[in-house]
Structures are given as structure tokens and as C-alpha cells.
Amino acid sequence: MSFGGFLDSSAGGRLVGNYIGFPYSGIIAKDDPSAINIPSGATAHQPPIVSPSSLTKSMFNSPGLSLALQTGIEGHGDLTQLGDGNFDAPPTGGGMMNRRSRDALDQEHDSRSGSDNLDGTASGDDLDAADKPPRKKRYHRHTPQQIQELEALFKECPHPDEKQRLELSKRLCLETRQVKFWFQNRRTQMKTQIERHENSILRQENDKLRGENMSLREAMRNPICTNCGGPAIIGEISLEEQHLRIENVRLKDELDRVCAIAGKFLGRPITSMGGLMPPQLPNSSLELGVGGNGFDGLGPFPDFGAIGGVAGSLPVIPPARSAAGIPGFDCSMEKSMLLELALAAMDELVKLAQIDEPLWVRTLEGGREVLNHEEYLRTFTSCIGVKPSGFVSEASRETGMVIINSLALVETLMDASRWAEMFPCLIARTSTIDVIYSGMGGTRNGALHLMHAELQVLSPLVPVREVNFLRFCKQHAEGVWAVVDVSIDAIRETPSGPTTFVSCRRLPSGCVVQDMPSGYSKVTWVEHAEYDESQIHQLYRPLISSSLGFGARRWVATLQRQCQCLAILMSSSVPSHDQTAITLSGRRSMLKLAQRMTANFCTGVCASTVHKWNKLGPDVAGDEGVQVMTRKSLDDPGEPSGIVLSAATSVWLPVPPHRLFDFLRDEQLRSEWDILSNGSPMQEMSHIAKGPDHGNCVSLLRARAMSSNQSSMLILQETSTDASGSLVVYAPVDIPAMHLVMNGGDSAYVALLPSGFAIVPDGGPVPGAVNGGPSQRGGGSLLTVAFQILVNSLPTAKLTVESVDTVKNLISCTIQKIKAALQCDS
DNA sequence: GTTCTAATCCCTA
DNA sequence: TAGGGATTAGAAC
Structure with a gap:
């Protein structure tokens, strides 16, 4: 009909x-x-x-x-x-006539x-008829x-x-007003009818999906392999199950939408999506784009229109490059799948953060918490499928007080560049690929981003972890937020294409943050990953497997340290103990310059893609375990232009990390390893503390001039230390440029190339004598030495073997000097 | 009890 | 001040 x-x-x-x-x-x-x-x-x-x-x-x-x-x-x-x-x-059928007197009717x-x-x-007759019964x-x-x-x-x-x-x-x-009212009511009526019509279409759609789902469930009971016609193997079933789960969530969302529209008619919002649903629907249902009128994909929650077109087929996971810009089914389908994954991940993160035993068990030594994998598998269904063969798991949890409020931390995490700035030693590169949902009511609650990141520990022996993941933010209560990450490589292709080899998957990881008094917040961080251990050098395997490399402790410790620094930077007084009077703005400029220096140092250690480094093969770089990379520097006022060479290596030293750190940051002992010191102690010209630990500071060092007619050289040095490791980064700087910075000038134009050290604990027994020495029962350090040097100021120049050899000699010479000074060169 | 319809109230641009 | 959303209340079903 x-x-x-x-x-x-x-x-x-x-x-x-x-x-x-x-x-x-x-x-x-x-x-x-x-x-x-x-x-x-x-x-x-x-x-x-x-x-x-x-x-x-x-x-x-x-x-x-x-x-x-x-x-x-x-x-x-x-x-x-x-x-x-x-x-x-x-009167017909007992209407109003029965309730009214005949007299009143006559008067009317x-x-x-x-x-x-x-x-x-x-x-007017009525208005002055006061003696008459009221109309x-x-x-x-x-x-x-x-x-x-x-x-x-x-x-x-x-x-x-x-x-x-x-x-x-x-x-x-x-009356004209009667005409006016009539048109007004007619328009309202028309709108209501359209809305009702759309509502009924949605209901039909929903029923249809429900039917599909039922038949799929039925099919699940007797799975048959589509290729051979025989009974399906377990793996296929689990894949089907996964699809069904996704489909069910989609149905649920669809139902929610219908409920929401129904709620509109009832005059109150009906939501079953918890925090994700906006409190009210858009005013006009026309915005929902129902009935094949188009699916803009920009609404506050997923679209599920026009899905009847694929009736009878399993939802195929679309190989979409981006959730945005794909009209209709594919887009809404993918969005709802991503949302389901994010919700499941959020659920898992919150439980991992809240539940103690038996999910987390404390180790006897060090009190570190270890995930009970059996209990984990019992408690959670895998969000992202089974662990690839050859991968190992790594899970850690850490709680700490951080001087930042929950909102500020959430803002930092949801902004890729601010996130990278907060964790420069952990994040080599990151970007937001897609904002799937931007959050509700101007907040980050419900925000769902698709992100790409390269995570690093500062060593050429540990490849960067390239991950594509969803980041989902949810407010759980007033002052309580959670941000969860989960890899999506399992369910969609990476932006770079389907062939990208995945060496690491992040299982639900992230943090739950709760506001505490005095501007602090309590941060519980969970890191859970599966990775290909074979790609990691043996020297670093204990560190990585004990979660000291990429684990929660490192994230929390870095966050605490960085927030302390930010708090000082933001405060009106920056404490300094220097011989020169630097203005407040000068100190801030120096801290900013140091921040850039350290960030550049970090990006030069690992072969991340942030700079287009050309990695030299062993035929040029040699096989002494030194990674040599080059790149051209052009038009960047922050560094000298020409060919930049980066050389980095990591060694094991039988010295506790703190001792190594104290040695390397001491300007008095610098002459023992730094050729720039000209064999004499250096003088600290300026010192800006970044936190209560003396190891966290920015200082300006002066080396004695080689000859009387040569001006002395300045070195900018930033040192950082926390429970997870330490950094000593330095760069020779131009004296006039530094004068400018110390007077509050823009530090962006100070050209520098950083060098320095990254120190981490060895993480336990280090297997076999590779690059470092005999295996020991832990307590030693892993030291990464990295230099970035301008080898030719002409960007067109060719790299010479001599330059490479010089840098390699510099590195091995430095390491030998350090070993000798610490008496561990046996 | 529900729906339709003319009218009213109140808010907003 | 016009128009629209929410609401009211009589009438119809």
C-alpha cells in the first residue's frame, strides 16, 4: 500500500x-x-x-x-x-455535552x-458578561x-x-489571529508527522536488524566453513563471535537512537548510552538524516541509516582510511565499531585500575605489581583478539600524586602535540589521525580520537614502537576522568597501508585521574602491551620485560617530573641559584630552549620518523654497535643548516644509575669525559631548578678558553631524573644568542644541536656479554650516548667516511673515558 | 485513554 | 514584536 x-x-x-x-x-x-x-x-x-x-x-x-x-x-x-x-x-457518545448545562449552551x-x-x-460579549456564568x-x-x-x-x-x-x-x-494560529499549528503538526514517520522507519530498521541478528545467532550454533562446507574451526567461530558482538552493539545503539527520538515525544530524553549520549537530541529530527536523505556523519552520536542495503551479510570490517568523509554505511559502521572497542577498553582500564588482588600481585622484591595473566584472561574478553605468536606481554600499574588537575591532564592527553611535549623521552612522534567524536558540551567527555604514535626508550637497540590506537576520554564523576588507549591494528588497516608490520599492540592502557586537594591529582596509570621481543636487543630485554622501559612507572614518573617543572614555570618566581641576574622572562626562555634541546636529543637517538633520518648501513657505519644517521637541516632557525650526523650507542655499565647520573651532570668532573671542556673543570654560570630534586635543572656552563685570545664557550645543559631513568642533555650555544635568551628574548632562533646521555637501570640480570660486559644480578645501568654534530654546513655536500669515523671515535672515546673514571673498564 | 486541534503562554531573535 | 515551542483543554475517537 x-x-x-x-x-x-x-x-x-x-x-x-x-x-x-x-x-x-x-x-x-x-x-x-x-x-x-x-x-x-x-x-x-x-x-x-x-x-x-x-x-x-x-x-x-x-x-x-x-x-x-x-x-x-x-x-x-x-x-x-x-x-x-x-x-x-x-450529545453523542457521552461527550462534553453531558457535562454542560443547556443554559450555558444557549448563552454561548x-x-x-x-x-x-x-x-x-x-x-467582546464574553468579556463584559460578568454576571453570566464563565464561558x-x-x-x-x-x-x-x-x-x-x-x-x-x-x-x-x-x-x-x-x-x-x-x-x-x-x-x-x-480573525487574523485565528488564521495565524492555524498556520502555526499546521506547521507544528507537519513537523510532528515527519518526525513520527522517521521514527517508524527507524523502528522498522531496528526490527530488521534484530531479525538479522537472530538468524546470525542461529547460524552460529551450526557454523559451517564457507570454503569446504565442513564444520568451522574454532578460530573462525571466534571471529564470527566478534562480528556478532560488534553487530549487537550497533543494534543497541540503534535502539538507543529510537529511544531517544521516542523520548523526545515523551518530553524527556531517554538515553541508555550513559555518558556518551548528549542530554538532548537535536531540535529537529531532520538533522538525523533519516530516510535516505543523507548521512553527514557529523552528529553527536553514530549514524546508522540505510543499513538495510546489506541485509543478510555479515558486517565486513571496512578498510577505511578515515572514519570521516566516508558517507553512509561504511562510516557509521566503522564509527560504531570503534566506539564499541573504546567502551570495552574503557571498562577494562577502569577495572585494571581499581581491582587489586587477584588481578594484580605484588612481587616480593621491589613491591612492583605484576598482572596475574590467568586472572586477567578470566576477567576480560580480549578487545583486540588473540596475541600474535611470538609476542610477549608486558603489563604494569603505577599510582602517583601529580601536581596537575584532572581537567588539565585530560586536555594534555587529548591534544597530540601537548601529549608529546609532556612525555618527550617516551614519545618520538604522534599525531591525531581522526577525531571521531570531539566530546560533549564543549568538554572532552566522550571524545574519541584515532591516533598514531611512535613510542621510544632512548636507545638505538630498542626499535620505536609504532602504534595506531584509539584514545577515548570519559568523565566518570565530578573530578574523575579516565583516558584509555587501545590498538586498532587488529580491526582496521593502518594509515600507511595494510602491509605495515605491527611489532607492538597496546591492550587497554591509560590512566584514571582523580582530583585531590591543593591542585594535585591522583593518577593511576596502566600500561599493557604485547610486543615482538625478538626485535629488541638482549641488553634491553630485562628492562623492557620488567616494564621499566615502556611501563606505567615511566609514564607516571615522567608526568610527575614534567608537572613539577610546569608548576615552577607557571609560578611567578622561578628559583635560581646563579651568579648572573636573569630576569623571570629570561629564565622562562631558557627553560623553553632547554625543552627544545632535550626534545631534539630524544628524536635523534632512535630512528623515529619525526626527522627524515637516513640510517647508514653497517657497511658505512661499521658494526661496533653504533647507529649512525644523517639528515639535511634546511631553513630551521633552531639549528645550524647543513648535514647533521647523529651517532648513538648503548652500553651496559656495572654502576648504579644514580651514580652514573651524578657523575655525568657534575660540571667539575666534566673534563674527565668531555673534549669540549678543554681538560679543565667547567663553571656553572646559571642554574634553574625544575623541581625539588637537584638533578632536575637547567644550567649554563662555561668552558675555559683554549687560548687567551679565544672567547670561552657556553654550554646549555638540562638534566632530568626520576624513578624510571635520567637524562643529561647539552649543547654548545652561541654567547650573544644566549644573552638574548637570558634577557627574555625568543629562544626559537638559537641554533643548537644536542648531545647527551640517557641512563636507565638494567632491569635485572642482563644476559651475555654483548656490548657491555659480564652478566650481573642487576643493579647496573644501561647508558645511551648520542651525539648530533654538524658535519658539513653545505646541505648539498656528501657525507665522508672520515666524518663517520670521527663521530664513532668520539663516541667510543667518551665511553672509554667514562668507564675509566668510574673504574669499570675491566 | 489517546489523538487531534484551536488557542494560550512564554521565550527568543 | 513576530514566530515558535510547550502546553492546555475541548472534541473526537
């Missing part, structure tokens, strides 16, 4: 309106039997009886439509009676002036003729201007 109106089942099959786009045309009069159906309750020989109201409605429906007659109406429907029959018709009738159809309340009746209906005219104009113009309304009111003997 095709029709222009809507059959409202709850109204007993009455035709209640007209769908937009179907013209109102024709009038069904009582002498037009072709337009009238005999209702089931009437017999064929009985003449059709048309009630005033049903006739009124029938006049605005398309010709040929079925008109459902109301069987309970008595015959007072003669058209000739309709004009003035509204009030005086005898008498008081009517001019038109029978004018509203009584607007009549109970303000209601009447316009005559069919009037409505016909009104509808005709509405069809032409749903929004008539005052002139048109005035003209119509004169013609129909109605």
Missing part, C-alpha cells in the same frame, strides 16, 4: 495527516462514493455515514486514498449541517456574533470550507505573510 498520509495504528487506523511532498488535492464529498471505503463494521447496503471530523480530514487526503470511517458515529454528518452543527449537535449560542466560527473567548467553551472547529481554504494556501505557502493572512481572514470570516 502506498499512500501519502500516515496510518496511525494507535488511533485505530485513522488517517492522521499528510506526508510532505504529497500534494493535498481534491475534496472527498459525501457524494463521491469512490473515495469511501465501507468499514469492516458496516455492511455494503448501509449508506456510508460521514462524520464532520472524518469528512474534514478526508478532504485533505489524496484522491483514491482509503478513508476509514468511524463506526461509532451517528448520522449527523450532512454537509449542510456542518457549518453551524458544531455546537448544537445532540446567543453570545456568538457574526461568524459562528469565531472563538468565543475573543468575543467554559473556548473551543470549536473551523468549518471544512475554511480548512479547505487554509490548507490550499498552506500547500502553496506554509508561511504566509501578514497581508495574505489578512486577506484570508476576511474571506473566511476568521
Whole structure:
């Protein structure tokens, strides 16, 4: 059945309106039997009886439509009676007439002036009739003729201007305000009808999906391999199960949407998505894009339109490059899948952060928490599928107080560049690929980002971990937020293409942050990953497997240290113990310059892609375990232009990390390893503390000049230390440029190339004598030495073997000197 | 009890 | 001040 109106089942099959786009045309009069159906309750020989109201409605429906007659109406429907029959018709079926006195009715009738159809309340007769009983009746209906005219104009113009309304009111003997109200109500009615229509389409869609789901479930009971026709193996079933789970969530979301629309009609929002659902739907359901009118994918929650087109097929995971910009099914499908993954990950993160034993077990030595994998597998269903063969797991949890509030931390985490700035030694590079949901009501609650990151420990012996992941942010309570990351390589291709080899998967990881008094917050960090251990040098395997490399402790310790520094940077007084009077803005400029220096140092240690480093093969670089890379520096005011060479290596030293750190940062002992010191102790010109630990500071060192006619050289040095490791980064700087910075000038134009050291604990017994020495029962250090040197100021110049050899000699010489000074060169 | 409809109130641009 | 959303209340079903 095709029709222009809507059959409202709850109204007993009455035709209640007209769908937009179907013209109102024709009038069904009582002498037009072709337009009238005999209702089931009437017999064929009985003449059709048309009630005033049903006739009124029938006049605005398309010709040929079925008109459902109301069987309970008595015959007072003669058209000739309709004009003035509204009030005086005898009571039918116990309506209002029973409640009103005859007198009152008479008064009403008498008081009517001019038109029978004018509203009584607007009549002057009523206003001054104080002695009369108050008018109970303000209601009447316009005559069919009037409505016909009104509808005709509405069809032409749903929004008539005052002139048109005035003209119509004169013609129909109605007040202009009555005409105005009529149009207003008609527009509202039209809107409601459209919304209802869309609602019913959604319901149908939902039912259809439910049916599909049921049949899929049925198919699941007897899985058959599509290739051979035999019983499906377990792996396939689990994949199907995964698809079904995803499909179910999609259905649930669909239902939520219908509920939300239904809630709109009920006058209150009905949501079952928890924090994800906005409190209210958009004002107009037209924005939902239902009914094949387009799916913009920009709404506050997933679109699920037009999915009937793939009925009967399993949801195929689309190889979408981006969730945005893909219209219709693919986009909404992918978004809902990503959302499901994010929600599951969030659930897992919160549980991992909250539950102690038996999920987490404390080790006897060091009190570190270790994930009980059996319990983990019992508690959670894997979000991202089974662990690839050859991968090992790494899980850690750490809680700490951090001087930052939850909102600021959430903002930092949800902004890729700020996130990278906060963890320069951990993040080589990161970017936001796609903002799937930006959050609700201007907050980050419900924000879902697709991100790419290269994570690093500062050593050429540990490859960067390239991960594509979802980052989902949720507010759990006032002042309590959680941000979860989860790899998505398992369910979609990486932006760089399907062939990218994944060497690391992040299982639900992230942090739960809770505001505490005095600007602090309690941060519980969980890091859970699976990685290919074979790519990691043996020297670093204990460190990585004990979660000291990429683990929660490192994230929390770095966060604490960085936030301390930020707190000092933001405070009005930057403590310094220097011999020169540097202004406040000068200190801030210096800290900013040091921050850039350290960040550049970090990006030069590992072969991350942030700079286009060319890694030299062993034929050029040699096989002494030194990684040599080159790049061209052009048009960057922050560093000298030319060919930059980076050389880095890592060694094991039987010295505790703190001792190594104290030795390397001491300007008095610098001459023992630094050729720039010219064999003499250096002098600390300026010292800016970045936190309570003396090891966290920025200082300006001066080396003694080689000869009397040579000016002395300045070295900018930044040292950082926390529970997870330490850094000593330095760079020779131009004296006039530093003067500028110390006076608060812009540090962006100070050219520097950083060198330095990264120190981490060895993480336990280090296997076999590779590059470092005999294996020991832990307690030693892993030291990374890295130099970035300008080998030629002409970017077009070729790199010479001599340059490479010089740098390699410099590195091995430095390491030998350090070993000798610490008496561990045996 | 539900739906339709004319009218009213109140808010906003 | 016009227009629209929310609401009211009589009438119809």
C-alpha cells in the first residue's frame, strides 16, 4: 500500500495527516462514493455515514486514498449541517455535552456574533458578561470550507505573510489571529508527522536488524566453513563471535537512537548510552538524516541509516582510511565499531585500575605489581583478539600524586602535540589521525580520537614502537576522568597501508585521574602491551620485560617530573641559584630552549620518523654497535643548516644509575669525559631548578678558553631524573644568542644541536656479554650516548667516511673515558 | 485513554 | 514584536 498520509495504528487506523511532498488535492464529498471505503463494521447496503471530523480530514487526503470511517458515529454528518452543527449537535457518545448545562449552551449560542466560527473567548460579549456564568467553551472547529481554504494556501505557502493572512481572514470570516494560529499549528503538526514517520522507519530498521541478528545467532550454533562446507574451526567461530558482538552493539545503539527520538515525544530524553549520549537530541529530527536523505556523519552520536542495503551479510570490517568523509554505511559502521572497542577498553582500564588482588600481585622484591595473566584472561574478553605468536606481554600499574588537575591532564592527553611535549623521552612522534567524536558540551567527555604514535626508550637497540590506537576520554564523576588507549591494528588497516608490520599492540592502557586537594591529582596509570621481543636487543630485554622501559612507572614518573617543572614555570618566581641576574622572562626562555634541546636529543637517538633520518648501513657505519644517521637541516632557525650526523650507542655499565647520573651532570668532573671542556673543570654560570630534586635543572656552563685570545664557550645543559631513568642533555650555544635568551628574548632562533646521555637501570640480570660486559644480578645501568654534530654546513655536500669515523671515535672515546673514571673498564 | 486541534503562554531573535 | 515551542483543554475517537 502506498499512500501519502500516515496510518496511525494507535488511533485505530485513522488517517492522521499528510506526508510532505504529497500534494493535498481534491475534496472527498459525501457524494463521491469512490473515495469511501465501507468499514469492516458496516455492511455494503448501509449508506456510508460521514462524520464532520472524518469528512474534514478526508478532504485533505489524496484522491483514491482509503478513508476509514468511524463506526461509532451517528448520522449527523450532512454537509449542510456542518457549518453551524458544531455546537448544537445532540450529545453523542457521552461527550462534553453531558457535562454542560443547556443554559450555558444557549448563552454561548446567543453570545456568538457574526461568524459562528469565531472563538468565543475573543468575543467582546464574553468579556463584559460578568454576571453570566464563565464561558467554559473556548473551543470549536473551523468549518471544512475554511480548512479547505487554509490548507490550499498552506500547500502553496506554509508561511504566509501578514497581508495574505489578512486577506484570508476576511474571506473566511476568521480573525487574523485565528488564521495565524492555524498556520502555526499546521506547521507544528507537519513537523510532528515527519518526525513520527522517521521514527517508524527507524523502528522498522531496528526490527530488521534484530531479525538479522537472530538468524546470525542461529547460524552460529551450526557454523559451517564457507570454503569446504565442513564444520568451522574454532578460530573462525571466534571471529564470527566478534562480528556478532560488534553487530549487537550497533543494534543497541540503534535502539538507543529510537529511544531517544521516542523520548523526545515523551518530553524527556531517554538515553541508555550513559555518558556518551548528549542530554538532548537535536531540535529537529531532520538533522538525523533519516530516510535516505543523507548521512553527514557529523552528529553527536553514530549514524546508522540505510543499513538495510546489506541485509543478510555479515558486517565486513571496512578498510577505511578515515572514519570521516566516508558517507553512509561504511562510516557509521566503522564509527560504531570503534566506539564499541573504546567502551570495552574503557571498562577494562577502569577495572585494571581499581581491582587489586587477584588481578594484580605484588612481587616480593621491589613491591612492583605484576598482572596475574590467568586472572586477567578470566576477567576480560580480549578487545583486540588473540596475541600474535611470538609476542610477549608486558603489563604494569603505577599510582602517583601529580601536581596537575584532572581537567588539565585530560586536555594534555587529548591534544597530540601537548601529549608529546609532556612525555618527550617516551614519545618520538604522534599525531591525531581522526577525531571521531570531539566530546560533549564543549568538554572532552566522550571524545574519541584515532591516533598514531611512535613510542621510544632512548636507545638505538630498542626499535620505536609504532602504534595506531584509539584514545577515548570519559568523565566518570565530578573530578574523575579516565583516558584509555587501545590498538586498532587488529580491526582496521593502518594509515600507511595494510602491509605495515605491527611489532607492538597496546591492550587497554591509560590512566584514571582523580582530583585531590591543593591542585594535585591522583593518577593511576596502566600500561599493557604485547610486543615482538625478538626485535629488541638482549641488553634491553630485562628492562623492557620488567616494564621499566615502556611501563606505567615511566609514564607516571615522567608526568610527575614534567608537572613539577610546569608548576615552577607557571609560578611567578622561578628559583635560581646563579651568579648572573636573569630576569623571570629570561629564565622562562631558557627553560623553553632547554625543552627544545632535550626534545631534539630524544628524536635523534632512535630512528623515529619525526626527522627524515637516513640510517647508514653497517657497511658505512661499521658494526661496533653504533647507529649512525644523517639528515639535511634546511631553513630551521633552531639549528645550524647543513648535514647533521647523529651517532648513538648503548652500553651496559656495572654502576648504579644514580651514580652514573651524578657523575655525568657534575660540571667539575666534566673534563674527565668531555673534549669540549678543554681538560679543565667547567663553571656553572646559571642554574634553574625544575623541581625539588637537584638533578632536575637547567644550567649554563662555561668552558675555559683554549687560548687567551679565544672567547670561552657556553654550554646549555638540562638534566632530568626520576624513578624510571635520567637524562643529561647539552649543547654548545652561541654567547650573544644566549644573552638574548637570558634577557627574555625568543629562544626559537638559537641554533643548537644536542648531545647527551640517557641512563636507565638494567632491569635485572642482563644476559651475555654483548656490548657491555659480564652478566650481573642487576643493579647496573644501561647508558645511551648520542651525539648530533654538524658535519658539513653545505646541505648539498656528501657525507665522508672520515666524518663517520670521527663521530664513532668520539663516541667510543667518551665511553672509554667514562668507564675509566668510574673504574669499570675491566 | 489517546489523538487531534484551536488557542494560550512564554521565550527568543 | 513576530514566530515558535510547550502546553492546555475541548472534541473526537
